[in-house]
Amino acid sequence: MPETRRKARTPKEQEERPPPSVGILDIAFRRAQRVSPHGKTKAERDRLRAELKVIRSSATVLRHLRLELRPLRPAAFGEFERTLVDAAFGARAVDRSLLRLKRAEERIRGLTRDAEREVGRAFASEELGELIRRFYGRLASFVREIDPDIVRLREVAAYLKQRPTLDLALPRLVVAGFPNVGKSSLVALLSSARPKVAEYPFTTVAISVGHADLGFDRLQVVDTPGVLNRPRHGNPAEVEAEATVAGAATAVLFVLDPSGSCGYGLPEQEALLDRWREEFPGLSILPVETKCDLGRRTTDRLQVSAVTGEGIDALLAELSRGLADARRRAEAESPREEAPEPPEGRGGRPARGRPPRTPR
């Protein structure tokens, strides 16, 4: 699905910024240059200086590489984040970069060990000088080789930084549906979030989170971009929304606009609802029809209006009931635990026995 992937930076964009290796090596070599060894003889001091140059430059490079990997450490990079990143960058690309960074670390460690041994065996100062030059050269080429990988991991880190952190201990109501149906308007009414609302599709292009207090229960309300029902051909915003439904939802509030003012007919919206019900049989999906101020119809579903506020209290009551039921079920399942939490499934979602799925 090439259209869902992030584009690599153009050569011109890459030209504008020096590659990461320039900064990393600059700091490493400067630190190594500042060594002031003690020793009785010049030969002793020369050897110690060479040893310290090897150790300091390599340690500085390794520390920088570890820093590049920090945003992707397991604690910050759960399965939900992984799904988002896979969808945005391509799964294999990120794995390849991680692997290449790890390999570069191992090679640098090996190079350092060899250089330390050679320094110990060297006789003359000139020999030491030549040894250090060679070591610096190889160290630099190892780091330069992974420049594209460091750039990619930095892009992933920046992407993740823009995504809200979901508290996996709190229930997550994901508000989803077709574009322009009124999802963000409902999120603004239900929670503390104030997402942008406008009369064109794809106003929301990334997920955002607000909170709602429903009696005893605190709920995270997640606004998502609209999804046109076209698996494998969705744009990055649609892929992100589907990944959130698949990987982060405790429950889904599926918003339908029967008035058609969103620009899409009810049958195509119903088709998306049907597909999700089929793909996520264990997920609780509550459909709600909105914009009822534009016209009411006969239906068993909840009907609301974000403009007049009609039906919102009934919707809140329904959500409260659903949450209380889920809490009671969790308490019944783990009666001895003080703070009952559902067992975590994929992406911190309560396990429901449905198969993991990579959204396309």
Ligand SMILES: Nc1nc2c(ncn2[C@@H]2O[C@H](COP(=O)(O)OP(=O)(O)OP(=O)(O)O)[C@@H](O)[C@H]2O)c(=O)[nH]1
């Ligand atoms: N009449 C009426 N208009 C509404 C209602 N809810 C939302 N709208 C309008 O519908 C349009 C889309 O609303 P949004 O809340 O931005 O819809 P969305 O589903 O978040 O849209 P995307 O983020 O683009 O997918 C805006 O012009 C809103 O003012 C409603 O209950 N009644």
Ligand SMILES: [Mg+2]
């Ligand atoms: Mg929106």
